[in-house]
Amino acid sequence: MSVEIRKHSRFLTSIAPAILVLIASAMAFYKIAFLGYNLDAVVQSESYLLETVIDFDGHGSGVEVTLALPQKSSNQEVRDESFGSEDLKFGTYRSGGNRFARWRSDGLSGHRQLNYSTTVITRNLRYVIDTTLPTQQPIPDEIGGLLLADEYTQSDHSEITSLADSLGLSGAKSILSNIRTIYEYAVDGLKYVVYSGTTDALTAHRLGEASCGGKSRLMAALGRNSGIPSRLVGGKILSSGQARSTHIWVEFYIAGQWVPFCPTNKYFAEIPSNYLILYHGEVPLLKRTKDINFKYYFNLRKRLVSQAAGLAKLKEHPLNILNVWTTFKRAAISLELLRIIIMLPIGILSVVVFRNLIGVETFGTFMPALIAIGFRDTGLIQGIFLFTVILAFGATIRVASNRMQLLHTPRLAIILSFVVMFMLSLTALGVHLGFLNLARVALFPMVILTLTVERFSLIAEESGWIDAVRVAVLTMLVAAVAYGLMAWRLLQSVVIGFPEVLLLVVAIYIYIGRYSGFRLAEYVRFRYLLTRPSR
Amino acid sequence: MNFARIKRMLPSAKGLLGINARNLNYIYTHNRRACFPNIDDKLRCKNLLNRHGIPTPKTLGVIDGPRTLINWQAYLDGISEFVIKPSRGFGGEGIMIVTREEREFTNSTGPISTDDLEFHIMQILNGAFSIDNRSDTAFFEEKLINEPAISELISTEAGGVADIRLICQHHRPVMAMLRLPTRASAGKANLHQGGLGVGIDLATGRTNGGSSRNRIIKKHPETGIDLAGHTIPYWSEIIEYGSQISEIVGLGYVGVDFVCDANQGPMVLEVNARPGLNIQIANQTGLRSVLK
Secondary structure (H helix, E strand, C coil): CCCCCCCCCHHHHHHHHHHHHHHHHHHHHHHHHCCCCCHHHHCCEEEEEEEEEEEEEEECCCEEEEEEECCCECCEEEEEEEEECCCCEEEEEEECCEEEEEEEECCCEEEEEEEEEEEEEECCEECCCCCCCECCCCCCHHHHHHHCCCCCCCCCCHHHHHHHHHCCCCCCCEHHHHHHHHHHHHHHHCEECCCCCCCCHHHHHHHCEECHHHHHHHHHHHHHHCCCCEEEEEEEECCCEEECCCEEEEEEEECCEEEEEECCCCECCEECCCEEEEEECCCCCEEECCCCCCEEEEEEEEEEECCHHHHHHHCCCCCCHHHHHHHHHHCCCCHHHHHHHHHHHHHHHHHHHHHHHHCCCCCCCCHHHHHHHHHHHHCHHHHHHHHHHHHHHHHHHHHHHHCCCCCHHHHHHHHHHHHHHHHHHHHHHHHHHCCHHHHHHHHCCHHHHHHHHHHHHHHHHHHCHHHHHHHHHHHHHHHHHHHHHHHCHHHHHHHHHCCCHHHHHHHHHHHHHCCCCCCHHHHHHCHHHHCCCCC | CCHHHHHHHCHHHHCCCCHHHHHHHHHHHHECHHHCHHHHCHHHHHHHHHHCCCCCCCEEEEECCHHHHHCHHHHHCCCCEEEEEECCECCCCCCEEEEEECCEEEECCEEECHHHHHHHHHHHHCCCCECCCCCCCEEEEECCCECHHHHCCCCCCCCCCCEEEEEEECCEEEEEEEEECCCCCCCCCCHHHCCEEEEECCCCCEEEEEEECCEEECECCCCCCECCCCECCCHHHHHHHHHHHHHHHCECEEEEEEEEECCCEEEEEEEECCCCCCHHHHHCCCCCCCCC
């Protein structure tokens, strides 16, 4: 038999990366120079997916649930709303400038779940108040009512009036100085305490301490007392995770517009980018029939969405990849899925670098990248935790099934079945306890988990548990880095706006593919040869 | 530490070969994929080598389907020690050494029933140990016995068979080592499982020091014997056989594993298309400095 030596094509390996880089830069240049692409247009803004889940049990009588809904305003956009109503009659309506969803039934029994989900994009807004603005200002009739005392904002009470006098509100020249005095009093004069019930303005003043609601109501009371129309704002502070807490701040009517103030988190004439307005005034966020064993929670997830303006600007261009996404959307392929697919070649970079440049041993070649995809739904920390739990569970099943001495494929099938059952139980548990991230474990790639369990057990059997755990930890590390690359928002925007970046990644892979130098781990492996003189 | 000293410490300065360079410059260029089945399939490899007059351990029986599976015990008449192997196994998985007294079988973990042995054979046929998990063939092979000169180097409690790894580039042997099973490696000669690697001088067949895991050692950690200065028996035959293997299997860069049997002399146990790199530690020499 003849033994030949094959040479790699030096020409191809040197010219191919150059061609790829050239094509990618030419495309990017064309899009920037002639199609008006820029990063501002493609970089996506942060948004939150707000999910509201309401659970209750009907007992045969009528049920009504009302939920205040966010509305579009100068600091927030509300998109892609969807409602889950089961067999209840559903409708939305407006009242007093607020918007509500209402679910109704004349009589129902048993458990029901109502849902409201929407994507909200919020931004920071600062207001400038003219220092010369006098304390007296024209006030339109329709908001005149917001100068009057109400149940929780007792602006005409003698104690509030004497507080206003002692703060010197009546003698001030400009509205700005009055507002500043009121704000500073609410910030510094009242101690902040965490309190979940409703505290009215008078109580807050008498106690000298209040939570966000009490501080805001006292500000509103002092405002109204000194002639500034004031209203409460109820909303949510956006951050990923799940909570029932809402936040209250206040708005003053100044020179024809409503200006926000938050004495709790200290925003003066400013609404920060993480505040979502849900309603104005003394309105309950949720109203419902009594005695229905009612439970609810909000879940917030940060994600990226294209900016409407940027999208519209690029819509006309023939080479616009964003149009392609719109096409996919029409075919009911989720944008989220496309984002995973397009980021995968970049996530793999972690695998290639750790394997060929560092020399790290993992379960399977691409397994870390596939595990990283699973992390996208659960988040990194919870993902690693869940993965470890499932791996431990699967390995236990594997050890048990080993004692039965089963054939290879049926044994794999058994592990898969148990992994599926375990994950479904985790999901059920997550939904029951209200941990949505736990519930999302169902989206973990199960076959990948099964194969990981098998590899883990094989290594444990052959080289011991310490080795198996070491490889598991390294796999998790590579997966975490892959996840970091794939979830990096700026990088995502760049790749979605300029998918030709993937050609550059291929060029990098060609270079690494021809790297014949040492892997970092080999310096450790050969350390005893390296530190002594050659023979 | 000055720059020249750092430079002297770089692996390339020591002529060491890394995995990337081994794959790119030797395996991909020297070893055609089409020829891999010649060595991945051990039965095929043995036939190929035997046809060219190179001795391999005797095959006692081949089990490749229901008919041979039913009668597997018939192959073992009068045999007291044998090895069960998957033909397309890899990394030593699925190999079982069995001793037999009348109808009682024993493997490394203790007595084993005929049912369990049959189950193990079925596992092999189902591809549980095959390189790509496709269905496989199992075979019985005679158990080899270490040549006395070599068994002297193995601690008595360790047991197992030592082998000699010879790396050849085409017809040219370039580096060799003796692999000794230890108590720590449970009788296996695999280096990553704790076996010892002992460097061999190609010209003389004399050992010149050893390695354990990634460390360089002078004495056997279990017996205290000096590892250098022992002569490998049948060295000229090993070199002679080794230099023919590359051409026979059609691969230009191979690791050939020999066993020196006490009764039959040197035999080829298997051929490897991706020989490991720790042989460099055993010899304290880089492969790059001896490869062309």
